[in-house]
Amino acid sequence: MADYSRKQEALDYHAKPKPGKLAISVTKPFTTYGELSLAYTPGVAEPVKAIRDNPEDAYLYTSKGNLVAVISNGTATLGLGNTGALASKPVMEGKAVLFKKFADVNVFDIELDTEDPKEFIETVVRIAPTFGGINLEDIAAPHCFEIEQTLIERLDIPVFHDDQHGTAIIVAAGLINALELQGKTLADARIVCMGAGAAGVASMKLLLEMGAQLENVFMCDSKGVIHSDRDDLSEQKAQFATKTDLRTVDDAMAQADVFVGLSGPDTVSKAQIKSMPAKPVVFALSNPNPEISPEDAKSVRDDLIMATGRSDYPNQVNNVLGFPYIFRGALDVRARRINMQMCVAAARAMGELARQAVPNSVLEAHDQKQMAFGPDYIIPSPFDPRLIDFIPPAVATAAIETGVARTEYPSHYPQPVVDATTD
């Protein structure tokens, strides 16, 4: 894709009037000497003693219950590769803005200067008491898998690698809708997933959970199709090693109903898109530059449904639609973890919302006169105010039904729109 035309505007947005996108605000009255003595010593000793005697009181007297750590080491920052921890900070601050604006979840962004998974894990374990949840971000495979799994086992708050499960949820919601519009089903669709890292592996696992068939999934990494004769596969990649004669991406694309790109910029060609069977679905989700631009993909065929991870094209399949609301639901029932059933429930709720009439506020945000379920609208807009009423209730219900919630269904929540248990 061409260089980003708004480069200077983007730099100015981040620099002015104050550097960065976030600040911390105080939530209690704090103007008198009396308030000082409540907020700080001596008054503050009372909640300290209460929490010492009953750790659950931290949810009553501190910001823990609505505070998430967004943590990265910058080893897979967007699709930019290993940028290092510090350079990932604008993305992590951006995630914090989205958490706050879309779901009123507070965030501390934390950039960890280590590529050693053990050091990463130990650091997160030590800071975990501060938080109600941990959102891991932009940590490259294969370390991301070990880091997430170990932290889930060691902590009793939700630990969620957004690039894995956040992405997977949006891919599933968008793909089920897109396939229906193309007259196809997840159960029958042949799917090429370009990228067998954090996002690719988790997305394909969720699709399998929701009805895709393993023999129809052709996972590709930088060496081509993952198949059972390869002897260079990590444990995560090996789960997708099927017996197939397909070896190259060219071979796989010529048979694919669906292309899901979770790899890097410009990794798929016009010729490969052209070779796909009729009515394909092309999700080129690498950020900021997709595997192929919508202009290039649409120049070689007019029967595709196309999505990218970007905000400046229709059909933004991006984890922004998920993590704020998934954590909202998980925090509100004090879930110990975010499990597969909660992810499935979130995907179903999101897919359902795309089928409903679009409110005026969304039309205005997109500067459109009309938007309706169809090839250019397979997934809700991030600015849809109904996401908060669709996804957290579905996630909270699934948490309660699977026994990971520590509180009851929140009394201020609407009833879930999609039954978390339906197929």
Ligand SMILES: NC(=O)C1=CN([C@@H]2O[C@H](COP(=O)(O)OP(=O)(O)OC[C@H]3O[C@@H](n4cnc5c(N)ncnc54)[C@H](OP(=O)(O)O)[C@@H]3O)[C@@H](O)[C@H]2O)C=CC1
């Ligand atoms: N739209 C969205 O919401 C999201 C998009 N993404 C995008 O997905 C991409 C991957 O992110 P993530 O999974 O976290 O990164 P990882 O580093 O974990 O994985 C990257 C994967 O891409 C593969 N890859 C790289 N180049 C090629 C190529 N030329 N052909 C085939 N495969 C290739 C790598 O292959 P190998 O294993 O051989 O090294 C690896 O399997 C990024 O571009 C990111 O922006 C990620 C999360 C959310």
Ligand SMILES: CC(=O)C(=O)O
């Ligand atoms: C969107 C996102 O999380 C990524 O591209 O890494």
Ligand SMILES: [Mg+2]
């Ligand atoms: Mg990411």
